[in-house]
Amino acid sequence: MAISKLKLPQGVTALEFKNPVQLAEGQALAVAQQLRDAMAAQGTATLVVSGGRSPVAFFQQLAKQTLDWSSVVVSLADERWVPVEHADSNAGLLKRYLLQGPAAKAKFLSLYSASANLEDAAEQADRLLSELPAIDVLILGMGDDGHTASLFPNSPNLAEALQVDGVRRCWPMMAPTVPRQRLTMSRALLASAKHKILSISGQSKLTTLSNALAGNDVAAMPVRAFLQPTLEIYWCP
Template sequence: MAISDLKLPEGVTAHTFKSPVILAEGLALRVAEQLNDAITQQGSATLVVSGGRSPVAFFQSLIKHPVDWLKVTISLADERWVPVEHADSNAGLLKKHLLQGPAAKARFIGLYNVAASLEAAAEQADHTLAELPPIDVLILGMGDDGHTASLFPNSPHLLEALNPDDARRCWPMLAPTVPHQRLSMSRSLLASAKHTVLSIQGQAKLNTLSDALGGTDIAALPIRAFLQPTLEIYWCP
């Protein structure tokens, strides 16, 4: 099965690339253009990215493009509730692979904070995200289980976090894999992005996407909440 075989909702577009490297380069070029357009139009730009290892090549390619990073704010769609120095920290990953060279001038708004509990950390992150300007570009990933950001099936608070009318910006979430404790932007905040890209690799994730397109239960496959008009899907085998 290829992505061209999928029946995508009206307004959703898909792009196929031959390899992860070519996908990363194509996505970086697109995002750099969108950031520069936002800076030209409004004087600043906001980029929200997903963590994990998959986006590293994209990060490394993006910082090679000319962008006025001093006018860019960067944040994370989700975070593992571990210190920045921890190997699993998404903020640590960004500092190593994205916030480098000229891109180090960007303003970074992270989700992690020291708190007595995950719930308290999510409340604090919710307050912090009040400082986040409107999102111009959002890059989402997706797991084989259909989660995106850290909106995992069967996680407590999932239905609240997926409520499009809930104004809360960040929710505590539990992942099935270590580290279990996560912080995730809410559906309402993520869906407010001007441009959204879903970047995925491999046949397994394409199969999950196909399943997501074939149903409506967003709690079972949270990615369904984001298969909306204007979404761009970047995929490679």
Template sequence: MAISELKLPQGVTAHEYRTPALLADGLANDVAEQLRTAISARGEATLVVSGGRSPVAFFQQLAKQGLDWSSVTITLADERWVPVEHADSNAGLLKQHLLQGPAAKAKFLSLYSAAANLEDAAEQADRLLVELPGIDVLVLGMGDDGHTASLFPDSPNLGDALAPDGTRRCWPMLAPTVPHQRLTMSRALLATAKYTVLSISGSAKLTTLSAALASDDVAAMPIRAFLQPTLEIYWCP
């Protein structure tokens, strides 16, 4: 199956690449151009990215882009509730692969805090995100279960976190099949992004995307909430 075989909603654009390396390079170029446009217009730009191992090559390519990084604010769509030094920290991943060289001049807003419990950490992150300028670029991934950010099917708080008109910016979230508790931006906050990308690879992700396109149940397939006009999908086999 290729992404060209899917019936995408009107306004959703698909970009197909032959290899993960080519996808990472193409996505980095396009994201950098969006950030340059925002800086030119407003003097600043905000980038929200997803963690995990999948976007590492993209982070490495983006770090090489010629940008006024001191004018860029970067934060995460979601975070595991572990210290930055932990091997599973998304913030640690960014510091290792994106916030290097000139890109280290970017301002980084971390969702993690060593609070007493996950709920307290989410409330602290919610207050921190008040400082976030409008989101210029959002780069999402997707799991085989249809989750995006840390909006997991069957997780407590999912209904509130998926509310289109919710006012809370960050929610505590549990991933049913992995050990770490999570913090995730709400659907309402993520949906404010001016430019949204879904970056996926492999046939299994296309199968999941096809199922999401056929479903009306956002709670069962949270990625469904973001399959809206203007979405840019980047895919490679």
């Protein structure tokens, strides 16, 4: 199955690449231009990315792009509640693969804090995100269960985090896999991004996307919240 076979909602577009290397390169070129356009319009640009292993090649390609990185603010759509030095830390992943060389000049807003518990950490991240400028570019991924960011089906707080008009920016979440304690930006904050990209690869993700498109229960597959006009889907086999 190719992504061109899927019936996408009006206003949602899809780009197909031959392999993960070409996807990472194409995505990095597009995102860099969107960031340049934002800087030309307002002097600064804000990029929100997702963690996990999938975006590493994209991070490496984006770090090579010629940008005024000192005018870029970078943050994470979600984070694992582990110290930055931990192998599962998304902030650590960014520091290893994106915030290198000239890109190290970007301002990074981390969701993680060494708080007493996950709820306190989410409240602290919520306060920090009040300083986040309007999001120019958002990169989302998707799990085989239909989660995106750390908006997991059946997680406590999911209904609140998925509120279209919610005012809270960050919520504590529980993932079905280790590390289970997560922090996530809310649907309302994520959806406010000017440019939204969903980046996926492999047939299993295409099957998940097909299932998501076939229904409208957002709580069952939270990625459905973002299958809306202006979303761009980047996919490769």
